[in-house]
Amino acid sequence: MAIESDVLVIGGGLAGLTSALAAARAGADTRLVSYKQSTLRNASGLIDVLGYTSDGEGPLADPYAAIPDLPEEHPYRTVGVDTVRTAMSAFDDAVPSYRGGHTDRNALVPTHGGTVKPTARYPDSAADGLASDDRDVALVGLESMTDFDARRAAAHLEAAGVPFDVRGITVRFPGDLRPDAKVTRYAKLLDADEEVSVRGRRRPARAALAERVNPELRGEPRVGFPAILGDDEATAVREELSERLGAAVFEVPMGPPSLPGLRLEDRLFAALSEAGASIETGNPVTEFDGEDRIEQVYIEKNGAKIPNSAEQYVLATGGLVGKGVESDREGVYEPIFDCHVAHPEDRYDWFDTDVFGDHEFAGFGVRTDEQLRPLDAGGTVEFENLRAAGSVLGGYDFAAEKSGSGVSIATGYDAGTNAASES
């Protein structure tokens, strides 16, 4: 007997989670299966909607105004600007710890690379770091953390023209962490407020960190740290530091492994459980039955193939990074259902010669009808009950546009809602 549900979502990243949440909230019996660690841990945790147009114009102050002028094949054009707005509201509902929903306008958030980037939603922890806020900033770097150099970041922000003074200071994290400690180690230590040894005395970690930073401050009203300030207890960590430093405290989002991304993932999985969906992680979907319609898929688990069947399916397996789109020397393909992925025949047409040029590969993915159902090479719907969401979609370059999260949320929401209504 197959495990049955109304809607089966394949993929546990932002698109899959959004899609399953939308389906479950619409009343469908929803099941989400995911295989690998989601790519949220690679992402900054910021929710970009659209920072630059496909032609590179920007940073855009209003992402929604630019959507109608995007190229026709862009997923935002498929779902339409109204759906983008509705989906973002649904996200705000599901994730109350995120800010930015009070306005249509993008925020400019400092990056760990040192410049600013436009984004539509940001975690609470980044709210006091916005670059359009004119309060002066002290950035705090940690001596052994190679990913973030506070002095360089501060100088870089000034070069970007931010409307405040910014200064970088570097401290040694208290205690005896080894120089290659992972960000999660710092976060756990601050979560638990473990005692650390400072010049022979035992001190709670949060207080000890504040004592290291305090003498370096010159009355700046806000202080930024790399995103290591706690995981489960992030708010408490930030509040305590803020009190001890007498300044607002914010986090600068970082690259992988990204705590804000991991926190967001936790929050969305919790919301999905609350909405009553069933969740299975750690095993891949490897095969399926069906021709015009998907009858069932098989999940490989300890060498056995477990059938799962549903009325409607959502493909949210990610793009090239998440392995929802794969390639070899001969071509590019979608590995589960073999949905058509358009790509130039010559492998040397897949990229531009400039590192940040117009890369064809960035747009690899499935093309769909107006209901997000993947199309074959001839433009016919591949399977009548399969929709695609997130980075598995082609036709847009999320990295250049800063649109990755927004497309995942908008198409995830749309696919999940429509799948629920047809199940």
Place this chain on the structure above:
Amino acid sequence: MPSTPHVVVIGGGSTGAGIARDLSMRGVEVTLLEQGNLTHGTTGRMHGLLHSGGRYAVADQASAEECIEENRVLRDIASHCVEMTGGLFVKRPEDSEEYFQEKLAGCRECGIPAEVISAEEARSMEPHLAADIEKAITVPDGAVDPFRLVVANAASAQEHGARIETHSTVTDLLVEDEEVVGVEVEHASGPGKRVHGTEGGREEIRADYVVNATGAWAGRIGEMAGVDIEVRPSKGVMTIMNVRQVDTVINRCKPKGDADIVVPHETTAILGTTDEEVDDPEDYPEEQWEVDMMIDTLKELVPMLEKARTIRSFWGVRPLYEPPDVGSEDPTDITRDYFLLDHAERDGLDGMTSIVGGKFTTYRMMGEEISDHVCEKFGIDADCRTDEVPLPGSEEFSVLRDYMDEFGLRSPIGRRSVERLGSRAEEVLDTDEPNPVVCGCEGVTRAEVQDAIEGAGSDLNAVRIRTRASMGNCQGGFCCHRLANELSREYDEVTTRAAWDELLQERWKGQRHALWGEQLSQAMLNYAMQAATQNRDSDPADGDDIEFAAFDGGREAPDPSADEAGVATDGGEDGH
């Protein structure tokens, strides 16, 4: 004749650096000029094979004998640059038995230790060899890091008083009365270490003698003084795999052919190569079929290569030369031997000799010969010592293992740092500061990066070749910004940003030839981290001014659109 002649050596590859070291050790005043980084031309674009001579043992025995001699010298003087992997000449069923026997006999004639082993023995050494190979010949091939070797030669030259100028292009030769008396140089930045954004300038450098060691670029220098040097540049592709599929150098045992060697190199394996004459050493096609041929041909020896991940490909140009009267049609027929062209004898132009042809393994011998030549001209009676005096870093290799514990470096990172640094490990790693890993793929720590910055100026590509940082699996995706952070301890933000951009471009260049499968995923991840997360592609610091007030100022900043609606600023949806 002046008591200490001043010799300008043009070309910062293995030959030029070797000559600079040799001459300066003999008391000559040397200036070495290189248009890019050290190793920028051909040296930095080789497959890292330390020849046993086996490859030339049938067709070019003079070269083979030189190779085995220098192979032994380099193991001794450059132990921290060499990994003695051993090599195999592998015979497949379709390869000629006659040639196999010729190879074996040839090796022995040239003094290259060579033994025949069975297919089973070969596969017990290298389990990924194809199941149907017949047998193999063992030879003492090895792997050598050309970057480390050239940097060590230049460092040694500097210790002996030489002046080393990188990013300094020779724009003209100064000729007076049929004699070369110096060079005109354009410095990309000021004289000394390269610093981005530092104003360069022209400099006239007078010299008592000029040595042209520019390899494939020799003709260009010759032209400046009206002499004709017919170098025949020949390109070859090399494809880098993400892991070492083999730990021994694997050669195909057949007469000359493309795609017949796999060299284990540090954490990678390098597949090579092709041999095709090109017109311009700086501008030639780099094509897909060449990469495909490496994989499709070499999988006959090592089948797992077909599905393996490649991280990038690069092309190098051999500076082949043959006397004009030989006239080989096919570049593979041109000798690998080197030639010393004294332009006084050859062209009636005093003051300059060019050295052309040859190969990396014999760089030291070439340096010795030309240094002898120069010394003879100036009546200097000093013996060559480059075959006995270890290079900086290779002095006391036996004590290296102890450093690991001493500096608290975790294996395998410690092992790798110490191997790269050789006997300099103590000097570099002995720091009171925390010493975190900057490049995780290659295990390069901050102390090594800082040491390299000290030697290389603000040039992150020069830091890269000294340390291998950003040369592993992720091709800099995770560490380019970290290297920029390290650089910013010494240099200002604008300089750092320029060097960072240059590194990103350089890392992208070779990856383009590996963009499918895992490496395409990696490229997309790198692109996402650098463009989406860091906004490095649309950095406002590089572009126009932003109107910050037009963007969301946060919860506490007034929101004009909200004000119009008469709603509290923190209202958002719920406020209505």
